Amino acid sequence: xxxxxxxxxxxxxxxxxxxxxxxxxxxxxxxxxxxxxxxxxxxxxxxxxxxxxxxxxxxxxxxxxxxxxxxxxxxxxxxxxxxxxxxxxxxxxxxxxxxxxxxxxxxxxxxxxxxxxxxxxxxxxxxxxxxxxxxxxxxxxxxxxxxxxxxxxxxxxxxxxxxxxxxxxxxxxxxxxxxxxxxxxxxxxxxxxxxxxxxxxxxxxxxxxxxxxxxxxxxxxxxxxxxxxxxxxxxxxxxxxxxxxxxxxxxxxxxxxxxxxxxxxxxxxxxxxxxxxxxxxxxxxxxxxxxxxxxxxxxxxxxxxxxxxxxxxxxxxxxxxxxxxxxxxxxxxxxxxxxxxxxxxxxxxxxxxxxxxxxxxxxxxxxxxxxxxxxxxxxx
Amino acid sequence: xxxxxxxxxxxxxxxxxxxxxxxxxxxxxxxxxxxxxxxxxxxxxxxxxxxxxxxxxxxxxxxxxxxxxxxx
Numbered sequence: 001x002x003x004x005x006x007x008x009x010x011x012x013x014x015x016x017x018x019x020x021x022x023x024x025x026x027x028x029x030x031x032x033x034x035x036x037x038x039x040x041x042x043x044x045x046x047x048x049x050x051x052x053x054x055x056x057x058x059x060x061x062x063x064x065x066x067x068x069x070x071x072x073x074x075x076x077x078x079x080x081x082x083x084x085x086x087x088x089x090x091x092x093x094x095x096x097x098x099x100x101x102x103x104x105x106x107x108x109x110x111x112x113x114x115x116x117x118x119x120x121x122x123x124x125x126x127x128x129x130x131x132x133x134x135x136x137x138x139x140x141x142x143x144x145x146x147x148x149x150x151x152x153x154x155x156x157x158x159x160x161x162x163x164x165x166x167x168x169x170x171x172x173x174x175x176x177x178x179x180x181x182x183x184x185x186x187x188x189x190x191x192x193x194x195x196x197x198x199x200x201x202x203x204x205x206x207x208x209x210x211x212x213x214x215x216x217x218x219x220x221x222x223x224x225x226x227x228x229x230x231x232x233x234x235x236x237x238x239x240x241x242x243x244x245x246x247x248x249x250x251x252x253x254x255x256x257x258x259x260x261x262x263x264x265x266x267x268x269x270x271x272x273x274x275x276x277x278x279x280x281x282x283x284x285x286x287x288x289x290x291x292x293x294x295x296x297x298x299x300x301x302x303x304x305x306x307x308x309x310x311x312x313x314x315x316x317x318x319x320x321x322x323x324x325x326x327x328x329x330x331x332x333x334x335x336x337x338x339x340x341x342x343x344x345x346x347x348x349x350x351x352x353x354x355x356x357x358x359x360x361x362x363x364x365x366x367x368x369x370x371x372x373x374x375x376x377x378x379x380x
Numbered sequence: 381x382x383x384x385x386x387x388x389x390x391x392x393x394x395x396x397x398x399x400x401x402x403x404x405x406x407x408x409x410x411x412x413x414x415x416x417x418x419x420x421x422x423x424x425x426x427x428x429x430x431x432x433x434x435x436x437x438x439x440x441x442x443x444x445x446x447x448x449x450x451x452x
Contacts, residue, residue: 025421025422025423027421027423027424027427029427031431042427044423044426044427046422046423060422060423060426062423062426109445111445123445125444125445127445140444140445141444142443142444142445150401150402150403150404151404152401152402158443158444158445159444160444160445192440192444193444194440194441194443194444199399200399200402200407200410201398201399201400202398202399202400202402203400203402203406203407203409203410204409204410206410206415210441212440212441214439214440249438249439249440251438251440251441252441253441253442255417257415257416259409259410259412259414259415265412265414265415267414267415267417271438271441273438273439273440273441275438277437279437279438281436281437281438283438287418287419289414289419291414297414297419299419305432305436305438307436307437307438310437331435331436331437332437337435337436343419343421343424345419355421355424357424359428361431361435363435367435369431369435371427371431373424373427375423377421
C-alpha cells in the first residue's frame with residue numbers, strides 16, 4: 001500500500017528517529033551448547049502494523065523446543081535425576097553432572113503504541129509465556145515525552161508487572177501440597193521500572209541513558225537444582241537449593257549509536273547492574289554495521305560481560321552446612337563471558353530481505369554455545 | 381564509585397559542547413535501521429536477551445516490555 005505524505009508529515013515522522021513501516025518478520029534460531037548440554041530450536045514470528053501515523057500494533061510469537069542437560073549435584077546411587085536427593089547418603093555417591101531434561105515454551109507478546117498531537121507516545125504491552133512447569137503473564141506501560149519542540153531530547157518512564165507460577169516438584173515431603181501431596185504451585189512476581197533520557201547529539205549520532213530498578217518477590221529458587229550439605233567425608237545430604245524470596249536490583253545503561261559515514265554505523269552499550277544478593281556486573285556491547293551496497297549488509301559484534309558471585313553461592317560439595325540460603329548454580333558464580341557476533345543481510349528488493357547470523361558465546365565457567373539465527377523480513 | 385561512570389560519561393557528552401540542534405528534515409540518518417538496537421531486527425534482539433537472561437545472573441536495562449521464563 002502506498003501512502004502519500006506531505007513534507008510536514010514526513011518531517012513529523014522523522015522527528016521521532018523512527019521508521020514507520022508495516023512488516024512481517026520470521027526468525028529461526030538454533031542454539032547448541034558444548035558437551036551435549038542445552039539445545040534449543042526456536043521459530044518466531046512478528047507482525048508490525050501502523051494505523052495512520054498515530055497508532056502501531058506489534059505482535060510476536062515464539063516456540064522454544066529445549067532439550068539437553070544442566071549440571072547439578074545428585075545421588076548417583078538412586079539414578080541420574082535432579083530429584084535424586086537424600087540425607088545421610090554415602091559421600092562417595094554424590095556426583096556433579098548433567099541432568100537431562102526437555103521442555104517446550106510458547107510465548108507471545110503484543111505492544112500497542114499510541115502517539116499524541118505533540119508526538120509523545122504511550123506504549124502498552126502484554127506478554128504471555130507457558131512451559132509445562134512455568135507460566136508467566138505480564139503487562140507494561142511506558143510513556144515517552146519529547147522535551148523540546150525540535151524533538152531532539154526525550155524522557156521515557158516505563159513500568160511492568162509480571163506474575164509467574166512455578167511448579168515445584170514434591171520430593172521427600174518438600175514442596176508438597178499439604179492435603180493432596182501433589183507438587184506445589186509456587187508464585188513469584190517481578191516489577192521492572194526504567195527511566196530513560198535520549199539526546200540526539202547531531203544528525204548522525206544519539207545517546208540514550210537509562211536507570212532501572214527491579215524487584216523480584218516470591219519463589220526464586222530453581223526447583224531442579226541441588227546442593228550438598230553437611231558433608232563430613234563419609235555421609236552428606238543432597239537437598240534442593242534455597243534462594244532468598246526477594247531480590248532488589250538496580251543499574252544504569254548507556255546506549256550510543258553513530259553513523260560514521262554512509263556505509264558504517266557503530267553501536268556501543270554499557271550496563272552496570274547491582275543487586276542485594278551481592279551480584280554486580282558490567283556489560284560492554286558493540287556492533288559495527290557495514291552497508292556494502294543497497295543489497296548487502298554485514299555486521300560484526302563483540303560483547304564482554306563480568307559478574308561477581310551471589311552471597312549464598314558456593315560450587316563445592318563440602319561447603320554448606322545449615323545456612324539459610326544455599327545454591328551451587330554456576331550462573332550465580334563469579335565469571336566472565338565473551339560473545340562474538342556476525343550477521344549478513346541481503347535485500348532482494350526494497351521490501352524483502354533475508355538474514356543469516358552466527359554467534360559464539362564463551363563463558364569462563366566452561367559453558368560454550370554456538371547459535372545461528374536466520375529469517376526474512378517482508379514490508380507490506 | 382563504579383556507579384558514577386555512566387553518569388560521568390553522560391555529563392561529559394552534554395557538557396562538551398558537541399550537541400547540535402538537529403532539524404526534523406535532517407533526521408534521515410538517525411532514522412536508519414542500523415541506528416536502532418540490533419539493527420532493527422527485534423526478534424534477533426529478543427533471542428540474544430533471552431540467552432543472556434538464561435545464562436547470566438543479571439537482567440534489566442533493555443526496556444520494561446517482555447515476558448519471563450523458567451530457564452534451565
